[in-house]
Amino acid sequence: MMTIVLAIVIGAAFGFVLDRIGATNPNWIGRMLNLTNLHLMKTILLAIGVASVLTFGGQMLGLVDVGHMSVKTAYVGVFIGGLMLGLGWAMSGFCPGTGVCALAVGRIDALFFVAGGLLGAAAYMLSYPVWKDLGVLEGDKITLGAIPGADYPAAFPDLQGDLAGLAIGAAFIVIAFILPRRFSRKKAPAGTQPAE
Amino acid sequence: MVLNWKYGGLALGLVFFLAVLLVKPIGVSTQFVILDGILWDMQNPDIVTQADDGAYTSTNAYLAKSDGKYAKAVANPVNYSFIFVGAMMLGALISSILRNSVPKGERMVPAIWRANYGGNVLKRWLVAFAGGFIVLYGARLAGGCTSGHMMSGMSQTAISGYIFALGAFLAAFPTALYMFKEEG
Known part of the structure; x- marks a missing residue:
């Protein structure tokens, strides 16, 4: 019961924030990916940095349970699937999470995205044995460094994983600050700027 | 109006951190498979089955993988990850109502x-x-x-x-x- 309450609270907070940062808006995604307005990229980089610093900082202080981590397997299909997701993401301006949220805020094109997504997921369910036989789904759950208390193999075993996580988190935050909002000198169209 | 990246990034980062702190890392795309499985199982109840020892499995190899992890979620949709995605939609809807909803032309x-x-x-x-x-x-x-x-x-x-x-x-x-x- 408690887990369902948490699902509702954290899920609603996530959907709320995705909407507030412009991620449910395909215009903001499109302008980030065609490199005309990197505001959303700065938001995402800062978010990854903040989450990373809090997670690993909390682990080092003993406040965050290492057992709550869930590292996914690295295999060839991750890269192929990533390429596919990138293509469809740029075409549509939606990814799975922002697509369902865009549908919820009343975007009709997001309804078609979600319908296509359900069909795409079904197609994968049927074709899964083919990929499995190709051997591109084999791999390990690897992290960058060795994380104390977790038994994930490390890409760099001599690297202390929690320190590496802190450092990389800090690097994401620095990049978020350095990255310009726009590359082009052309002024942004009216109504495409965030609140200060 | 979109939040300035400093506030937006902090808020989004906090949500991801809270998820790890309290439950587990956030993920969404699996739930498309779970919804497909639920719809498929409604059409054909033989898709997901439960053995006598309580373990779930499926005639579909993908739903059956990892000891029937997905098959179990299909049979029990009231689980953390599936409810999570429904709650995301609710959260986004509340946000859009509070900020003025999307204009009609833009919706299309x-x-x-x-x-x-x-x-x-x-x-x-x-x-x-x-x-x-x-x-x-x-x-x-x-x-x-x-x-x-x-x-x-x-x-x-x-x-x-x-x-x-x-x-x-x-x-x-x-x-x-x-x-x-x-x-x-």
Whole structure:
């Protein structure tokens, strides 16, 4: 019961924030990916940095349970699937999470995205044995460094994983600050700027 | 109005952190499979079955993998991850009501699309549908999407997260640069 309450609270907070940062808006995604307005990229980089610093900082202080981590397997299909997701993401301006949220805020094109997504997921369910036989789904759950208390193999075993996580988190935050909002000198169209 | 990136990034980062602190890292794309499984099992109840020892399995190899983890979620939709996605929709809806909802024309065809390809709704909807197909097929092949691999993955220093992000942006930047020359 408690887990369902948490699902509702954290899920609603996530959907709320995705909407507030412009991620449910395909215009903001499109302008980030065609490199005309990197505001959303700065938001995402800062978010990854903040989450990373809090997670690993909390682990080092003993406040965050290492057992709550869930590292996914690295295999060839991750890269192929990533390429596919990138293509469809740029075409549509939606990814799975922002697509369902865009549908919820009343975007009709997001309804078609979600319908296509359900069909795409079904197609994968049927074709899964083919990929499995190709051997591109084999791999390990690897992290960058060795994380104390977790038994994930490390890409760099001599690297202390929690320190590496802190450092990389800090690097994401620095990049978020350095990255310009726009590359082009052309002024942004009216109504495409965030609140200060 | 969109939040300034400093506040927005902090808020989004806190949500990802809270999820790890309290339960587990956020992920979304699996739930498309679970909903497919639920619909499929409604059509044909033999798809997901439960053995006498309580273990779930499926005639579909993907639902049956990892000791029937997905089959179990299909049989029990009131679980954390599935409810989570429903709650995301609720949260986004509340936010949009509070900030003034999306204008009608924009709901049909977003501005950036209109600036490049005009207001033909069918064209936009077709591309959104095809995009959705490719995104979810790719996400399932990769074992996660933007939230699970890119955000949750990279904030845990998972190598899979970096590989995924590399692939996604390698395809997304050229595609968007080619398709959306007008900013909109």
